[in-house]
Amino acid sequence: MPVVGMAGGGQLARMTQQAAIGLGVSLRVLTGAADDSAAKVVSGVQVGDDRARDDLTAFAEGCDVVTFDHEHVPGPHIRELEAAGKACRPGSAALAHAQDKLVMRDRLGKLGVPCPAYAHVPPSEPLEFLDGFAREHGWPVVLKATRGGYDGKGVWLVEDLDGAGGDLVRRLLGEGVDLMAEQYVPFRRELAALVARSPYGQGAAYPVVETVQEGGICTEVISPAPGLPGDLAAEAQRLALSIAGELGVVGLLAVELFETDEGLLVNELAMRPHNSGHWTIEGARTSQFEQHLRAVLDLPLGSTEPTARYTVMANVLGGDDPDVYSRYFHVMAHDPGVKVHMYGKEPRPGRKIGHVTALGDDLADVRERARHAADHLRWGPERKESK
Amino acid sequence: MPVVGMAGGGQLARMTQQAAIGLGVSLRVLTGAADDSAAKVVSGVQVGDDRARDDLTAFAEGCDVVTFDHEHVPGPHIRELEAAGKACRPGSAALAHAQDKLVMRDRLGKLGVPCPAYAHVPPSEPLEFLDGFAREHGWPVVLKATRGGYDGKGVWLVEDLDGAGGDLVRRLLGEGVDLMAEQYVPFRRELAALVARSPYGQGAAYPVVETVQEGGICTEVISPAPGLPGDLAAEAQRLALSIAGELGVVGLLAVELFETDEGLLVNELAMRPHNSGHWTIEGARTSQFEQHLRAVLDLPLGSTEPTARYTVMANVLGGDDPDVYSRYFHVMAHDPGVKVHMYGKEPRPGRKIGHVTALGDDLADVRERARHAADHLRWGPERKESK
Known part of the structure; x- marks a missing residue:
């Protein structure tokens, strides 16, 4: 073996x-x-x-x-x-596109993949450059560290260059952070297309999901993305499979997308199991984790068929009281069908420490079940707004 | 935690x-x-x-x-x-009934649970005793070691006491094996009822399954048992829940049953995750393994709702060629929906080394898919009869 x-x-x-x-x-x-x-x-x-x-x-x-x-x-x-x-697997040549957002943007641009407008921020005269970028693409401007970001870290929304915005840019560049600017996209919602590709060249696409973010952290994933027209879903899957093929990805590729009035734009790429795919453990015939192993081992890929009409995954974030286990009792008694996944991580406030999954036919009900379980595991009976 | x-x-x-x-x-x-x-x-x-x-x-x-x-x-x-x-969990008092078949039979008898006729074989004059038992209940007689058996080990069918049968009895008693005799039951098929019970007293029953045995080894499990009348299924679940309650089982209880023309008879008990419940990993909302953990931790039990109309599990036995992994490729390419579970065990011929699971609406198709995958993992392309 x-x-x-x-x-x-x-x-x-x-x-x-x-x-x-x-x-x-x-x-x-x-x-x-x-x-x-x-x-x-x-x-x-x-x-x-x-x-x-x-x-x-x-x-x-x-x-x-x-x-x-x-x-x-x-x-x-x-x-x-x-x-x-x-x-x-993935190899260094493919992985470079998930490691450096500027490399990714340049490559996707060459491939004709729709992306937000972007530019590298020159460390000399950055403010003058950003002023020009904003004049062309409007305020706010999205500022991203080209490398090292995750979960909202390494992404900033800059409203203007007077005061806080200018200070931020100067501070980051002073710390040696390489920056790029991106057009702020007034999206309807965020989607994710998860695909797998094997060295043999086989591809497999999961249903396209809606991801809900709060403060840069994914809090909820709905599969399939409710009300997404079939042609847009197919386009998102085609985009992801084509990027996987063009970049030579082996394993999983998660493509984070903006759904806008003008169509789909690619936001980010990840080449590994991804938070937007945790729902597949129960919600798809083959989990993303099994699929990633099959792909990197060059085994035939597994079925991505959904096992329920709707699957909703909600992330569990750490709350004020670290004794999460004591809150299992209510969650499991309240809903024998909800699935709890905890990661064995110290429950610091706001940290992703687990997720829950619910499945069913009635989307509003499934969302409420997942939301209730995740909120209760975080806060206990005194339910607060997830912030 | x-x-x-x-x-x-x-x-x-x-x-x-x-x-x-x-x-x-x-x-x-x-x-x-x-x-x-x-x-x-x-x-x-x-x-x-x-x-x-x-x-x-x-x-x-x-x-x-x-x-x-x-x-x-x-x-x-x-x-x-x-x-x-x-x-x-389970405690020693409950577990005794899964450790000693005579203790189990005596207790179930007192509880009025239908069982085959049985008797302890006295080490003095065993042949005379068995002759009398057979005169009352007919040949063949099922001989069982009261303790230590599993997977067909510790169970023998004795056709008569002349020649081989008598030799066997003398040999076993000579080796110090404690024996009981059971009436041979002309059953239609074998069923299994899997339930869980928590210290709090909560019970949960899975759908009743059909188990197919070859040479004393379970080779296939079909959930739910095809064509089983609803009242018989409910009776099997009630029996299992009531045994779990009466014996004070904590954790899982698998009750192996004979379906006969006269109704259900209890064959064996196991107080742990059981081969007849492996199908629950994909086929039920809560796997038997999660359920066992929830029960022994006194957490609320999970939903036993099936996730598909039919789920079939087939055991993978070791074949002549130990390179099972090389046979993954055909199995996974042939059927992207079949789930392979391997146990990391040396694949000696006839040994249970894994199982496969298939799900779907068409029972004949689901059985064939599971059978094909299990046979191929055992034998490769030159398919032989599973013996």
């Missing part, structure tokens, strides 16, 4: 372990601490720095395939593994 | 780990070897003898609840843990 090594030990690796157990495949993780989310549930843990060349090389030695639960492993280290003949 | 300790490291513990990861509960296993099925996928492994008092006591120390993936932990050791205040 093959050994799959995953760099990173977060919840994505943790849930991949559930799929690996089913397939009989050995999963190993390289992670910073023995009590990281995945490290708690995997027997083959190497504690180390997955951004350090030597740790990564030592880890890869025992693995048939190396894959990633985040985008932060340096490209040069991956290229070195590839040069030594190690299968890295 | 609570820590659940499971004595035994087989595939039941392995699949329980998948559920524990979801619930965010820590699973530890006490098992004989570091490469046992569950030991390969659990970080908290104690290698030791789960039938040895000291190993069990040391293991229990780090656990909030102790449960079992088989029936072979000696009752006195469990009672000692209980006396020391450790939560053992």
